[in-house]
Amino acid sequence: MGAGDGDDSATASGSTLGYALLSLLTRGPATGYQLSSQVKAPLGHFWTAKHSQIYPELARLAAAGWVSAVEQAGPGPRAKKTYEITPDGLAALRAWLVVPPVAQPRSEITLKAYAANSGDPAAMAALYGQLAERAERMLAEYEQDAARMREAGMDHPAHPRFGNYAVLLMGIESQRTVRSWAAWLAASLHGGERIPYGGPSGARDNGY
Amino acid sequence: MGAGDGDDSATASGSTLGYALLSLLTRGPATGYQLSSQVKAPLGHFWTAKHSQIYPELARLAAAGWVSAVEQAGPGPRAKKTYEITPDGLAALRAWLVVPPVAQPRSEITLKAYAANSGDPAAMAALYGQLAERAERMLAEYEQDAARMREAGMDHPAHPRFGNYAVLLMGIESQRTVRSWAAWLAASLHGGERIPYGGPSGARDNGY
DNA sequence: GCCCACATGTAATCAGTTACATGATTCT
């Protein structure tokens, strides 16, 4: 089954990666190589893929008629292909968008916290201290990106890249959460005493 | 390869699922069936697995000497096995705990937000309104769980189930974030106008 | 000359889900 067997008008429910690529292609035509770098920021904060997964998926999308490809003689042994979303692809994307997602997130840092008191308290405190610092750095970076986006008017829902801004806002909130939660956990494990969790708001005054 | 080839003292780096099961077994001995239900709350908010993945993984952990099994004649055609973590297993878990995690989260709701302005604004607003409501309900549930845990003293770092509390706190913060972000997105898409994001705390009015 | 960015693919493996398969005990 899948694609390429002559029948392209079926229900053909694609993979999540396929829809992610279609979403990227609504920003304009791109090569597989460009998509694999565009999948870095801000989309990559919440969805990533390697080129080895992207190229076969683009071939499936093309076989389903959801993207069209034009070949140019590019560098290297093979032809460079620029992909564009088709009306069928856009329709499929629109149908997928309104299906409520059910997938549950997986978080390794939270999993490690579950086993926190099996580890050495000092080492665990150091680990979560580092994670809080990393979140702090990423937060600063994201805030700058967000400020640039607001200057470009991307915080308006009608802007064609409003989605970039929405994703970045989620990234900012997620990093804020990690920063305060990891700091609370580090302090708790370090002191060995009960510390009430204050939430991300208390740490919010070192703002922008 | 992996386990079962006679050599059990090697570095034998396990899978993330293996460490998740070891973490659960630090709470006490359990059968595969019990583990597959314990992997629901609170751990399941951030890590899940089906029984079809758990049983083979337990066999690998046993082959590596990280867990030991005792068989009792249980219901059904096969023997019921109760697993217990071994000193080797605990040492492996401790080593894994202090390795900084790098895996990036995948979030389908954020991915859909990236393509928000390819969808019908009213339908997208309705979707994110529903997601905000779901987050609200889960938040209320988690808050009750957290209150019960505090009554049981599980908010003290020395409590053997302090990890349960830490994971639940992260769950609460995550739901809070989703609630406010999804509500902001729904309102933005519905009104079609720029709305400053206020953040998850109601006590804040300094928009961007 | 060497490294990097551009550019595309395949093969092998690992992780995870869905479906198949069996059967005892307890509750309604």
Place this chain on the structure above:
DNA sequence: AGAATCATGTAACTGATTACATGTGGGC
């Protein structure tokens, strides 16, 4: 009598990562 819970496994498939493979053009 039927459904739910307890209990354990395998097979087929999909999703994702790591490693293999190739080759050009530009900057240092």
